[in-house]
Amino acid sequence: MTESSLKRRGYVVRYVPYRDSAAMVRFLSEEGFCSFSVRGASKPTSKAHFLSFVLSEDEIVLSSASGGRLSYKEGRPLLLPDLRDDLARGVAFSMAAEMLSAFVRDAEGKEAYPLLSSFMEALRRGDDALTVLASFLAKTTELIGYGINVDGCAVCGRTEVEGLSFKDGGFLCREHDLFAPHPGSAFLRAVRYVNKVDLSKKLPLALPPVDSKKIIRDYLGHLETFTGTKLKTTSLLMAL
Ligand SMILES: [Zn+2]
Structure with a gap:
């Protein structure tokens, strides 16, 4: 042999x-x-x-x-991942690992590696764990083909947006946002931020936990709708 x-x-x-x-x-x-x-x-x-x-x-x-x-x-x-006695960091590590193992295919590994390594680096630096996790989820979702449009209305492209619908593909303008309650412009900015921010550099801003938790829940719900898979670590969010 x-x-x-x-x-x-x-x-x-x-x-x-x-x-x-x-x-x-x-x-x-x-x-x-x-x-x-x-x-x-x-x-x-x-x-x-x-x-x-x-x-x-x-x-x-x-x-x-x-x-x-x-x-x-x-x-x-x-x-070894450093938890620093911080529940949010523990949730971030567990959820990122489950996200990779549940959703990212072998063929996407080369692209997933820089994402994971910058995520680990951001937590090592001590950047806000929930903001880092929200960004990791947004970028990984994009990597596996379920990303949303955060540059303009997902239907018409108009840059003045008011709504967000994961089902419809992302941000929506007033005309196309027919059903959803408006999440507010600060929340839309937060969603754009986690999609665009470079995790390999010190994060310029930590989101309010209420926003990062909502973004994390929204992404997990979006992935569940498309894949039928619910992450076990979803329940950990309740403890935060
Ligand atoms: Zn539109």
């Missing part, structure tokens, strides 16, 4: 134990997604235990058997 090695640096996005001592890991690096098996990582005494921490940043070496199946050979953790 021929065996070759693969070196990767990136993040654990999913960890699924499947037998007492084995687990499958989905990992996102600059090269995209890869999935591999690992033995023993659930045990706190294992050298591979760091792989059971979702969103840990790691350096790993995988071996590839002739059938193309990957298994963990060796590696080390670089950074």
